[in-house]
Amino acid sequence: MRSEQFDKLLPGIGVLGLILLWYIGYWTRIVDPVLLPSPDAAFIALWKGMSGGRLLHDFFQTVIRTFAAIAVASVVAIPLGIVLGANEKLYRSVEFVVDFFRSTPASALFPLFLVIFGVGDATKIYVASFGAALVILFNVAYGVMNARKTRILAARVMGASRWQVMKDVILMESLPQTFVGLRNGVSLALVIVVVAEMFIGSVDGLGHRVFEAQQLFNMPDMYAAIFAAGALGYGLNIMFLLIEKSFVHWSGK
Amino acid sequence: MTMNAIAPVIGPYRTAFGPDGNPPAHITARGLCKEFQGEVIYDNFNLDIPRGKFVSIFGPNGCGKSTLINMISGLVPVGKGDILFGGKTLADTRIGYVFQNYREALFPWMSAFENIHYALKLRNVADAEARERVKALVARLGVKLDLSRYPYELSGGQQQLVSIMRALIVEPEVLFLDEPFSALDYEMTLFMRDQLQRIFEETGTTTVLVSHDLEEAVYLADYVLLLSRRPGRIADFPMVPLPRPRNDETLSRPDFVDLKRHCLEIFQREVRRP
Numbered sequence: 225m226r227s228e229q230f231d232k233l234l235p236g237i238g239v240l241g242l243i244l245l246w247y248i249g250y251w252t253r254i255v256d257p258v259l260l261p262s263p264d265a266a267f268i269a270l271w272k273g274m275s276g277g278r279l280l281h282d283f284f285q286t287v288i289r290t291f292a293a294i295a296v297a298s299v300v301a302i303p304l305g306i307v308l309g310a311n312e313k314l315y316r317s318v319e320f321v322v323d324f325f326r327s328t329p330a331s332a333l334f335p336l337f338l339v340i341f342g343v344g345d346a347t348k349i350y351v352a353s354f355g356a357a358l359v360i361l362f363n364v365a366y367g368v369m370n371a372r373k374t375r376i377l378a379a380r381v382m383g384a385s386r387w388q389v390m391k392d393v394i395l396m397e398s399l400p401q402t403f404v405g406l407r408n409g410v411s412l413a414l415v416i417v418v419v420a421e422m423f424i425g426s427v428d429g430l431g432h433r434v435f436e437a438q439q440l441f442n443m444p445d446m447y448a449a450i451f452a453a454g455a456l457g458y459g460l461n462i463m464f465l466l467i468e469k470s471f472v473h474w475s476g477k
Numbered sequence: 478m479t480m481n482a483i484a485p486v487i488g489p490y491r492t493a494f495g496p497d498g499n500p501p502a503h504i505t506a507r508g509l510c511k512e513f514q515g516e517v518i519y520d521n522f523n524l525d526i527p528r529g530k531f532v533s534i535f536g537p538n539g540c541g542k543s544t545l546i547n548m549i550s551g552l553v554p555v556g557k558g559d560i561l562f563g564g565k566t567l568a569d570t571r572i573g574y575v576f577q578n579y580r581e582a583l584f585p586w587m588s589a590f591e592n593i594h595y596a597l598k599l600r601n602v603a604d605a606e607a608r609e610r611v612k613a614l615v616a617r618l619g620v621k622l623d624l625s626r627y628p629y630e631l632s633g634g635q636q637q638l639v640s641i642m643r644a645l646i647v648e649p650e651v652l653f654l655d656e657p658f659s660a661l662d663y664e665m666t667l668f669m670r671d672q673l674q675r676i677f678e679e680t681g682t683t684t685v686l687v688s689h690d691l692e693e694a695v696y697l698a699d700y701v702l703l704l705s706r707r708p709g710r711i712a713d714f715p716m717v718p719l720p721r722p723r724n725d726e727t728l729s730r731p732d733f734v735d736l737k738r739h740c741l742e743i744f745q746r747e748v749r750r751p
Contacts, residue, residue, distance in 0.1 A: 374581040377552050381574040382596045382647070392595070396586045474585035477629035 270448035293352035309368025330355030343425030356409035363405025367398030400475035495525030496700035496714035503528035509558035533694035536704030573644025590624035
C-alpha cells in the first residue's frame with residue numbers, strides 16, 4: 225500500500241528535479257541570467273499572465289484556432305477517409321499523394337497559404353487543418369479498410385444490407401483508429417498554429433507571445449508562454465484520450 | 478427414396494447424398510464446384526442434410542469443411558451448383574451462423590443484450606417485441622449471464638454463448654457452427670457441448686457443426702458427415718444411434734466407442750491417401 229502511494233508520486237520527481245536543476249543553473253550563473261531567469265520569476269509571470277493578463281488572451285486565441293483547425297480538418301477528412309477506405313482501389317490511387325503531403329512539414333507550406341489566403345486568422349487555421357486533415361484522413365481510411373472481416377460477415381449472414389454493414393459495423397470498427405487520427409491531428413494542428421502565430425501579421429496567440437517576449441528580451445514572459453503552450457498541448461492530448469475512452473470504450477480490448 | 482438407403486458403395490465413396498437411414502432432407506446441395514487459388518476443393522459435390530437433425534462435419538485438414546458450410550450459408554460464393562433449403566433459396570431462409578472466433582464476431586461496441594437484439598433489428602422486428610424475445614430466449618435456455626455487459630467483459634465461453642444466442646434469436650431454420658469451441662479451454666468446451674446439446678434438444682433446429690474433434694463430432698451428432706481429402710466427397714455419413722441426452726457415460730458406451738473407431742478409420746484412410 226505504501227509503495228503504491230509512493231509510485232503515484234514518481235512523476236513528481238522529474239518535475240522537482242528539473243526545477244532544482246534550473247535553480248542550480250540560475251544560482252551558479254552557468255547560464256546568463258538574462259537568458260535564464262529564476263524559476264519563480266517565470267512562474268510569477270505565468271501566474272500573472274494566466275490570471276487575467278495578456279497571456280490568457282493569447283492562450284485562448286491559440287485554443288480557438290486549434291479547435292477551428294481540427295473542426296475544419298474533421299469535417300473534410302472523416303467523410304473523405306470513409307469513402308477512400310471503403311474503396312480500396314481509390315485509396316491506393318491517392319495513397320502516394322496523401323503520404324507525400326503527410327510527410328511534408330506543413331510549416332513549409334505556410335508562405336504558400338499566406339499568398340493564397342492573405343495575412344489573418346483564416347491562413348493559420350487552414351494551414352493547420354491541412355496538416356491535421358491528412359493525418360485524420362489516413363487514419364480513418366485505414367480504420368475502415370482494416371475493419372474485421374469476421375464482423376462484416378457476421379452482419380451479412382444476419383441479413384444486413386450493404387448500407388447497414390457500412391453504418392453499423394465498418395463505421396464503428398473504424399472509430400478507434402479515427403480517434404488515434406484525431407489525437408495526432410490535434411497535436412499537429414497546435415504545432416502548426418503556434419508556428420504560424422510567429423509569422424508576420426500576427427497580433428496574438430501563444431506563438432506571437434513567445435516571439436514578442438523574445439524580441440523584447442522579456443525572458444520570464446517567454447518562459448511563461450512556453451509553459452502555457454506545453455500545458456495546452458498536454459491538456460489537449462488528455463482531453464482527447466478521455467473522450468476516446470468514453471466514446472470507444474472497446475478500443476484495444 | 479429407398480434407393481438411396483441401399484445405394485451401392487462404389488470404391489471407397491458413397492454414392493448416396495444423404496446419411497444412413499435416408500431421413501428427409503432439409504438442405505440439398507447439387508453439383509457444387511469450388512476452386513480456391515487454383516486448387517479444386519469441390520468438384521460436382523452433392524449432399525443432403527436431414528431436417529431437424531444434428532449433423533457434424535469431420536475430415537482431414539484443409540479438406541474444405543468450413544468452405545462447405547460457408548458456401549451453404551452464403552459467406553463464400555459457390556463456383557457452380559445449387560443449394561436449396563427445403564426447396565427455398567438462401568435469400569428466403571433464416572439461418573444462424575456461429576463463428577469460431579467469437580472475439581471478432583461479436584460487436585464490442587454493443588452490450589451482450591444489444592448484440593443479440595441487433596439480429597432482430599436487422600429483421601425489422603419492433604424494438605419492444607425484440608426485447609421480449611431476447612428475454613424469452615434467455616429464460617428458455619436458462620442462461621445465467623449479465624447481458625448488460627460488453628463482450629470483452631465476459632469470459633470466452635460466455636462470449637460464445639452470446640454468439641449462439643445471437644444466431645438463435647431469429648429462430649433460424651438452420652444453425653451453422655464453425656468449430657465454435659476450438660478457442661475455449663477444455664473445461665469450458667465440455668460445458669459448452671452440453672449447452673449446445675440442450676439448445677438442440679430444446680429447439681430441434683437443423684444444426685450443422687464443423688468440428689476438428691472427432692469425439693465432439695460423434696458425441697453431439699445424429700449423423701457424422703465424414704469428408705474425403707480434396708476434392709471433397711462424402712467418405713461416409715453414418716448415423717449416431719445413441720439416446721439423448723448424452724453425458725459422460727455416453728463416451729464409454731461400446732457403441733459410441735465402436736462408431737468413433739469406425740469414423741477414425743475412415744479419417745485415417747483419407748489422411749493416408751496419396
